[in-house]
Amino acid sequence: MSSQPLGNDAPGVADLLAPEKLLAAIVGHLDHDSPLVSGARELGDLHAALLPGYLDAPRRSTDLDEVTVRRQIAGVVELINSWAVFHLPRPTGARKHTHSLGEVISHVAKTFAEVWWTVRRADDEQLRHEAWFYLGQVREGYADLLADIRACRVELPLGIGLAP
Numbered sequence: 001m002s003s004q005p006l007g008n009d010a011p012g013v014a015d016l017l018a019p020e021k022l023l024a025a026i027v028g029h030l031d032h033d034s035p036l037v038s039g040a041r042e043l044g045d046l047h048a049a050l051l052p053g054y055l056d057a058p059r060r061s062t063d064l065d066e067v068t069v070r071r072q073i074a075g076v077v078e079l080i081n082s083w084a085v086f087h088l089p090r091p092t093g094a095r096k097h098t099h100s101l102g103e104v105i106s107h108v109a110k111t112f113a114e115v116w117w118t119v120r121r122a123d124d125e126q127l128r129h130e131a132w133f134y135l136g137q138v139r140e141g142y143a144d145l146l147a148d149i150r151a152c153r154v155e156l157p158l159g160i161g162l163a164p
Contacts, residue, residue, distance in 0.1 A: 013087075013088065013089070013149065013150055015034060015036060015087060016036070016088075016146055016149065016150075017036050017037065017040065018143075018146070019139045019140075019142050019143045019146070022036075022040055022105065022108060022142065023108075023112060023139065025037045025040035025041055025044075026040045026041060026043070026044035026108065026109045026112050027041075027044060027112070028041050028044070035079060035080065035083045036080065036083065036105070039076050039079055039080045039083075039102070039105065040105055040108075040109060042072075042076050043073060043076050043077075043105060043106050043109035043110075044109045044112060044113060046069050046072055046073045046076065046109075047073065047106070047109050047110040047112075047113040047114075048113040048116075048117075049069050050066060050069055050070075050113075051113060051114065051117045073106060076102070076106070077100070077102035077103055077105075077106050077159065078102060078159060079102070080100075080101055080102035080105055081100045081101060081102040081103075081158060081159030083101075084100065084101040084102070084156060084158075084159075085158055088101065088149060088156065089149070089152055090155060091152035091153075091154075091155055094152055094153055094154050094155045095153065095154055095155070096154075096155050096157070097145070097148075097154045097155065097156045097157065098157070099156070099157070100156055100157050100158065100159030101156055101159075102159055103159065104142065104145060104156075107138070108138055108139070108142055111134065111135055111138045112135060114131075115131040115132060115134065115135040118131040119131055119132065
């Protein structure tokens, strides 16, 4: 594949979620029939389910154990990776990224769940501030990755089914 920038209207690239839309999808404020939206939402719920005493438990069964939840996370990551294989460019000569698209979205969802848990539970204002700041850093890293994908400056790994 060519390493020419693709722009936002290239097939697949246009379907990538902008950072604010990804966060909206994770919390369930984005209704769209897209594997990325539904995957982000599911990952948000699943990562939240792993937090102790999380108030906004996922809409899934409450009797899920940690191993089951981690397997489900891996399954959603693989679904997103499968989408990416068929919709994102594979530029030759681009720098290699260390994480697949599914892993990146899972990381953003996990970070959001942990930050929201911290903000709702921590008494320390500084800790809450640091949590929001960290989420901002993760959001900016995701935005930079999108720019690199659109400009064909990065090649994401395909992802493999690793055990949780």
